[in-house]
Amino acid sequence: QKEVEQDPGPLSVPEGAIVSLNCTYSNSAFQYFMWYRQYSRKGPELLMYTYSSGNKEDGRFTAQVDKSSKYISLFIRDSQPSDSATYLCAALHSNYQLIWGAGTKLIIKP
Amino acid sequence: DGGITQSPKYLFRKEGQNVTLSCEQNLNHDAMYWYRQDPGQGLRLIYYSQIVNDFQKGDIAEGYSVSREKKESFPLTVTSAQKNPTAFYLCASSKGSNQPQHFGDGTRLSIL
Numbered sequence: 001q002k003e004v005e006q007d008p009g010p011l012s013v014p015e016g017a018i019v020s021l022n023c024t025y026s027n028s029a030f031q032y033f034m035w036y037r038q039y040s041r042k043g044p045e046l047l048m049y050t051y052s053s054g055n056k057e058d059g060r061f062t063a064q065v066d067k068s069s070k071y072i073s074l075f076i077r078d079s080q081p082s083d084s085a086t087y088l089c090a091a092l093h094s095n096y097q098l099i100w101g102a103g104t105k106l107i108i109k110p
Numbered sequence: 111d112g113g114i115t116q117s118p119k120y121l122f123r124k125e126g127q128n129v130t131l132s133c134e135q136n137l138n139h140d141a142m143y144w145y146r147q148d149p150g151q152g153l154r155l156i157y158y159s160q161i162v163n164d165f166q167k168g169d170i171a172e173g174y175s176v177s178r179e180k181k182e183s184f185p186l187t188v189t190s191a192q193k194n195p196t197a198f199y200l201c202a203s204s205k206g207s208n209q210p211q212h213f214g215d216g217t218r219l220s221i222l
Contacts, residue, residue, distance in 0.1 A: 008150060034210055043114075043200050043213030044153075088152070096207035097168075100152035 003027050004091050006101030014109050019076040023089035023101045026070065030091035030099070033065050035074045038086045038103065047087075048074065079108045112137045116201050116214035122222045123188065123195060131186045131217045133201035142184035143202040143211060146170060153200065159184055160207060188219060196220050 006023045013019055021035075032051050036044035048063035050056045050072075056063045064073040072091075076083055089101040114135045123129045135142065141160050145153040155168030159178040173192025178184050184203075188195045198218050202211040 002152075004152070006152075032208065036213075041216070041218070043116075043202075043215045046210050046212060049210045092208060097155065098153075098211060100154075102150060102152045 002102075003030075003099045004089060004101040006089055006104055008102055008104060010105040010107050012107040012109060013079060015079060015081060017079050017108075019074075019079050019083070019106060019108075021074040021076075021087050021089075021104050021106065023072045023091075024070055025072070025091050025099075027091070027093065027099075028067075028070075029094045031094055032092035033063070033072050034090045034092070034098075035061075035063055035072075036088040036090065037083075038088060040085075044088055081108045081110050084108045114201060114203055114212060114214035116199075116217050118217060119215070121217055121219045123219060124222050126190045128187055128189045129219070131188070131199055131201075131219070133184045133186065133214060134182055135184075135201075135203045135214075136182060137203055137205075137212065138181070139203035139205050139212075140181070141204045141207055141209075141211075142178065143204075144168075144174070144176065144184070144186045145200045145202065147198040147200055147216075156186065156199075 004025045035048040038044040053067045060077045062075040086103040088103045117132045143158040144156040157176040159165035175187045202213045204211045
């Protein structure tokens with residue numbers, strides 16, 4: 001079992017829909033959680049960075065962490081075709097190593 | 111404009127050849143990292159450096175080498191001992207070990 005699990009998709013939704021992307025993790029030593037967006041042939045771009053359980057909002061993006069369930073989510077409101085990309089979740093271990101999910105490919109249909 | 115620059119964008123390696131991938135950052139970050147990305151897999155850590163003249167092996171360091179002679183630069187050499195080098199290589203940096211990592215746009219390495 002991988003330490004951070006993420007459904008590879010692809011996840012296809014119509015433009016304007018609310019998107020929900022999810023990861024589960026197994027290690028209670030993970031302290032910080034991040035979401036990155038990666039376009040094809042590009043490096044990952046940091047979207048959200050959270051520490052505590054609860055919600056963090058930034059524009060159309062909301063990151064949610066539930067440490068009791070070891071579950072992290074990214075919600076995208078009013079999705080746009082430009083949101084089509086691979087979304088990577090990552091968890092920072094207490095030894096400062098970043099553990100990555102495999103990424104979910106998201107397709108927003110116009 | 112601050113950021114991380116990786117070069118070249120595409121690289122081809124012949125059998126038995128060592129190749130070096132460049133990574134330069136002007137973000138004044140202390141920590142730098144090299145990852146390998148294969149299709150359908152998460153990023154895997156090759157090497158990381160928290161300070162100049164010091165670096166540690168990651169999960170898949172065999173067949174790779176690095177140096178950190180300057181804060182801004184962290185080149186990765188893919189040696190002939192790496193038998194499956196075809197992958198997308200990503201360099202990242204962070205202000206500290208518990209801070210978010212920022213990435214360059216990668217180098218795609220292929221075998222001739």
